[in-house]
């Protein structure tokens with residue numbers, strides 16, 4: 001064993017330390033607007049970087065296959081207990097390594113190979129893990145996709161109902177990665193009941209809002225709810241499954257392990273416990289309220305810069321902006337914004353005439369900026385920066401000037 005093995009830290013690996021240091025600098029000096037990201041607390045960071053990475057456990061807490069699991073059991077039980085309290089549900093599985101794994105585990109547990117799943121089209125804001133042809137779920141199940149209404153750009157319940165009756169799915173999936181509006185979970189449950197299907201809601205992007213009562217709660221309506229823990233929930237990387245019906249427990253748990261994954265990433269479970277503990281504090285309600293307000297302010301301010309906001313606004317902490325009025329592609333816009341220190345992702349808009357590589361839209365979120373401390377005034381400034389970049393995406397002098405303004409704003413709201 002080399003000297004310093006237990007003490008040196010990242011200094012022992014300058015090449016890696018330089019890259020991680022660069023990422024820290026990027027986070028410090030840039031504005032993160034990507035909806036699938038957030039800035040975790042030092043507490044979550046430490047939990048995920050802890051000695052728990054050394055421990056291997058399989059199976060449920062208190063019923064492990066390996067010994068030495070007393071602390072592992074306590075940590076997983078803590079995460080489960082906190083998630084149950086936060087979301088007011090009876091059962092939680094905190095082991096999924098990711099949101100996609102949570103979904104795949106539920107499918108494997110509750111469905112048979114070849115069963116039909118009715119889920120939202122990725123092109124309309126759905127998520128690839130809901131059966132995109134390029135994924136395992138797309139190969140193992142028969143996928144029927146629903147979209148949004150061309151006029152309202154919202155889920156068309158009549159279309160969902162018609163497809164459900166036509167295709168008789170075993171499961172209906174709701175929730176997406178670029179859908180900014182409230183979803184009528186009660187109506188979807190009624191459709192599911194009419195065709196004897198399960199309703200699964202993937203609340204990845206709105207989990208923090210659901211936890212704080214700022215977005216409709218899917219748990220009273222869905223048979224099973226999945227989520228990630230690192231988006232609006234502002235925590236550890238990974239996923240969770242939540243449900244109320246004890247009759248589903250054995251199949252859901254077996255779908256996650258050994259169905260789609262092996263031993264537990266206990267460091268990630270500790271990170272989940274940490275963020276769930278934070279989410280139970282009153283400060284988290286304030287954070288979510290602010291994030292929601294900031295997203296709406298950002299949407300309105302971008303509209304004033306001639307971007308068209310898909311659906312006309314947002315009920316969540318993310319929004320979709322259509323660049324068509326500016327004659328710009330999402331690809332060029334995202335690259336120019338990145339040069340100015342503003343991280344966003346290009347995104348398809350509903351009925352996008354352009355391909356995913358150069359789509360018409362951008363997806364933006366207030367999650368990370370709000371975690372940093374930005375309020376309404378800062379998000380108005382951010383919209384101003386975005387407007388300036390998009391007005392002159394090729395003007396490197398202007399981009400450099402905006403980059404400096406972004407750095408100045410970030411310096412006033414330091415992280416870590």
Ligand SMILES: *Cc1c(COP(=O)(O)O)cnc(C)c1O
Nearest residue numbers: 098099100127175176177202204
């Ligand atoms: C982000 C997201 C996921 C996937 O999560 P991974 O952790 O990347 O696997 C699943 N579903 C929805 C709706 C998401 O937005």
